[in-house]
């Protein structure tokens with residue numbers, strides 16, 4: 001007997017990827033129910049070779065559903081996740097609504113799987129921000145080997161991280177530039193086509209942005225509160241795949257060769273690091289892949305025990321949908337959840 005899984009936000013970028021990944025990985029689901037806003041009721045989404053009709057989240061009864069993969073934004077999650085959790089359905093949420101709640105585990109299975117046992121307090125588990133997920137997958141094995149002290153990261157984040165309307169905006173603006181039409185910015189604060197924007201999410205009082213703050217808070221929550229981290233998050237005109245230039249200072253010495261060997265063995269990591277033309281990964285190559293790719297591993301001689309690396313991953317997969325499905329798999333592997341139908 002398998003699980004009944006609902007996907008809230010099934011018509012979105014992340015939701016569609018969740019459907020693909022559940023099917024690809026053979027998640028033990030007997031029934032998959034796609035949910036979205038009222039606007040999408042009756043539209044169809046693909047699940048393997050089947051088409052499923054979308055239903056409205058607001059009318060759905062979760063009492064016989066086991067798991068809800070939620071990717072419908074922060075305000076929808078704030079309203080719905082506690083109600084769904086109280087109906088005995090475990091919510092795995094992709095928004096930032098619950099990530100910093102002490103009663104909600106924030107999980108990357110390669111990094112802190114044991115924290116998952118805390119989920120039953122609210123029946124909610126949080127998925128990290130896309131840029132944090134790929135960063136901690138790369139940092140964890142290096143932290144275990146040489147203890148990360150300080151991280152300086154600059155991100156190059158694709159437009160799909162801002163939803164399907166943002167992808168349309170890059171496409172429309174690019175075409176407008178080519179045909180000399182006026183370029184209109186709606187979703188982004190400035191033109192994104194042939195440009196980069198050093199601003200993701202709202203500004204904080206100290207001059208950083210919320211996206212940058214998230215990377216600090218989430219790395220501390222999942223990996224180690226002692227790690228000092230500073231980030232500059234930048235939106236770039238790439239459709240899928242976030243890249244990060246990461247400079248790391250360690251407590252203990254670690255050479256580039258040692259780091260390369262450690263990362264080669266680390267779960268979720270794939271090292272592509274040839275010191276030659278094209279011997280590194282770019283976001284276009286990461287799209288559709290599950291790995292966190294690590295390239296350009298080199299020592300930083302300007303600090304004691306320093307390394308610089310280049311980290312690339314498909315933000316819709318490891319940064320969102322894949323990580324959420326891996327969390328669901330972890331619940332099943334550890335027998336933390338049983339199908340309600342079987343229990344009845």
Ligand SMILES: NC(=O)c1ccc[n+]([C@@H]2O[C@H](COP(=O)([O-])OP(=O)(O)OC[C@H]3O[C@@H](n4cnc5c(N)ncnc54)[C@H](OP(=O)(O)O)[C@@H]3O)[C@@H](O)[C@H]2O)c1
Nearest residue numbers: 009011012013014036037040072073094095161163164320
């Ligand atoms: N994209 C990424 O890289 C990424 C990474 C990590 C986390 N996330 C988070 O994942 C969530 C979804 O992101 P996305 O990129 O998939 O956004 P998206 O493409 O804009 O999709 C949003 C989804 O939410 C649904 N929705 C909106 N309002 C709703 C409502 N009132 N009730 C029910 N469903 C509603 C939409 O349904 P309709 O089609 O009916 O409007 C759609 O299915 C966000 O919280 C985002 O922050 C995204």
